[in-house]
Amino acid sequence: MQRNHNYTTICKIEKVIDETPTVRTLVFSDEIMSNVLPGQFAMVWIPGINELPMSIMISQEKGKAAFTVRKHGPASTGLFNLNVGQPIGIRGPYGNSFDLKRGKLLLVGGGTGLVPMMRLLTFVEPTDNVTFLIGAKSKGEIFFEDLANNLLKNNPHDVIVTTDDGSYGERGLVTDMVEKLVNQSGFDAVYTCGPEIMMFKTVQLAHSKGLFVQASLERMMKCGVGICGSCCVGEDLVCRDGTVFDGDHLLSNKEFGYFYRNKAGILEKY
Ligand SMILES: Cc1cc2nc3c(=O)[nH]c(=O)nc-3n(C[C@H](O)[C@H](O)[C@H](O)COP(=O)(O)OP(=O)(O)OC[C@H]3O[C@@H](n4cnc5c(N)ncnc54)[C@H](O)[C@@H]3O)c2cc1C
Numbered sequence: 001m002q003r004n005h006n007y008t009t010i011c012k013i014e015k016v017i018d019e020t021p022t023v024r025t026l027v028f029s030d031e032i033m034s035n036v037l038p039g040q041f042a043m044v045w046i047p048g049i050n051e052l053p054m055s056i057m058i059s060q061e062k063g064k065a066a067f068t069v070r071k072h073g074p075a076s077t078g079l080f081n082l083n084v085g086q087p088i089g090i091r092g093p094y095g096n097s098f099d100l101k102r103g104k105l106l107l108v109g110g111g112t113g114l115v116p117m118m119r120l121l122t123f124v125e126p127t128d129n130v131t132f133l134i135g136a137k138s139k140g141e142i143f144f145e146d147l148a149n150n151l152l153k154n155n156p157h158d159v160i161v162t163t164d165d166g167s168y169g170e171r172g173l174v175t176d177m178v179e180k181l182v183n184q185s186g187f188d189a190v191y192t193c194g195p196e197i198m199m200f201k202t203v204q205l206a207h208s209k210g211l212f213v214q215a216s217l218e219r220m221m222k223c224g225v226g227i228c229g230s231c232c233v234g235e236d237l238v239c240r241d242g243t244v245f246d247g248d249h250l251l252s253n254k255e256f257g258y259f260y261r262n263k264a265g266i267l268e269k270y
């Protein structure tokens with residue numbers, strides 16, 4: 001029988017991987033979630049706590065998927081603290097995905113925004129030349145560098161890490177590196193996911209050079225299916241119309257990069 005993606009399916013955590021002291025990857029078996037497109041997300045129920053939107057992380061094992069969670073408030077900490085054998089509920093997948101271009105690609109990710117970028121890497125062709133930028137505050141917060149190199153081992157590629165404090169890789173903001181790269185050479189497409197200010201600058205820089213650019217947005221979500229309105233950015237609902245938007249469209253949206261909505265739906269400045 002076909003599964004209704006709006007019904008919650010219960011899965012058990014099968015493996016827990018510590019990425020950093022505050023970030024963990026939880027692996028589970030689910031054929032549908034293992035085959036989603038980059039940019040799609042699931043609503044994840046943490047029994048007794050809450051339900052959260054989460055990007056769907058790849059697993060190296062067939063038929064498995066994962067969530068990579070950073071502990072923050074009660075819900076994400078509840079998910080972070082789950083052990084092997086404990087249940088989670090998942091519904092979805094929801095949302096659209098990146099338009100996959102071929103050629104010279106620039107991917108820019110920060111924090112758990114790296115999750116959709118990792119899935120995007122599984123869709124590149126061996127002929128694609130990929131520059132992958134990972135931005136972090138400091139050395140202790142870097143994860144997925146080895147995985148990115150491994151996924152790109154058959155491609156001409158460069159994985160570049162930037163840290164704000166210079167404790168690893170190139171010193172400075174990841175967007176400083178974006179600026180340098182888009183000034184040096186042309187790219188056929190630029191894809192980004194991470195903190196909104198990082199995405200805003202990346203979109204601006206790529207757009208100023210006339211490059212095709214897309215960003216996968218994260219907003220406060222409750223229903224995940226276009227009913228409650230809590231994820232709106234201007235006229236757009238991130239859960240229904242995104243999570244992936246074209247750069248031109250985003251730059252015409254007066255809220256992107258400037259305002260977000262808090263849990264009460266009130267507009268606040270970044
Ligand atoms: C499409 C999408 C994909 C995401 N992917 C990841 C991921 O891969 N890894 C990860 O660690 N985080 C991800 N997040 C953010 C994650 O959902 C929030 O960090 C989390 O909801 C906040 O957790 P908390 O413990 O602070 O929330 P709490 O304070 O416990 O509150 C939980 C409630 O607030 C809502 N909420 C609070 N903050 C956010 C937020 N920033 N975004 C959306 N809803 C919020 C939740 O839906 C939930 O109803 C994603 C968010 C979105 C929208």
Ligand code: FES
Binds near residue numbers: 223
């Ligand atoms: S989360 Fe409810 S409309 Fe998007």
